[in-house]
Amino acid sequence: MSTTATPAQAPVDKPWRKFSVRERILLWLITWTAYIIIRLLGPTIRFAVSWEDATPKSLAERPYVYSFWHNCMIAAMYWCRDLQVRVMSSDSFDGEYTGRIMQKFGFVKVRGSSSKGAIRALIGMRRALEDRYTVAFTIDGPRGPRYVAKPGPVMLARATGAPMVCFHIAFDRAWVLKTWDGAMIPKPFCRAFMRISRAIPVPPDGDQEQYHAELQAALDRVRIFAEENIDKAGSPEFPFGKSNRDEH
Secondary structure (H helix, E strand, O other): OOEEOOOOOOOOOOOOOOOOHHHHHHHHHHHHHHHHHHHHHHHHOEEEEEEOOOOOOOOOEEOOEEEEOHHHHHHHHHHOOOOOOEEEEOOOHHHHHHHHHHHHOOOEEEEOOOOOOHHHHHHHHHHHHHOOOOEEEEOOOOOOOOOOOOOHHHHHHHHHOOOEEEEEEEEOOEEEOOOOOOOEEEOOOOEEEEEEOOOEOOOOOOOHHHHHHHHHHHHHHHHHHHHHOHHHOOOOOOOEOOOOOOOO
């Protein structure tokens, strides 16, 4: 059911709430500062990618329902750029600047979050899957608890037939912020190790709790694998430089 994505111009996103003049200035400053930093930092990171059996042939295939932990969002934003992936983002101030940054990297924002506007956002994500786009969740966001998966991907996979896939990115050197998620900012010229899970199809009559547990297990499994094998990034087994569009 999967096809390879062809990047296209992302639709223009307009806020559903009004921001004050001060907020609009801050949004502009934060968005452009973060975008420039990530654009400068990203090319210095040496990525190695490892795939489980029965994974998609490349990250450009679609449609899939991707999930990853909130703390590796910066690296994921750069590595998965320009693939027109649909992402859920809230109407809050933090959600607005995060969404704007991601749009500059070729993502498409679907408004809503697990804490507010969830039904609206899930409908938007379902429509994206039905139009054969891939969607992605920072699955323990926007406020945690850390490393605890929310049920949205299972609901969408069951409703649309798009399989679930998850991944994690570990680093040998990173700044870890004192935030709820332990957000990781990779240091220049660090090594990054990305582990991608097998695809998890969810049948229309699939049990929500069973597949939610399977998603949680897959997220834990790829995180542990990436963290335990970061020292092998760049080895013959896990070489640097594998493109996110290449078949593996």
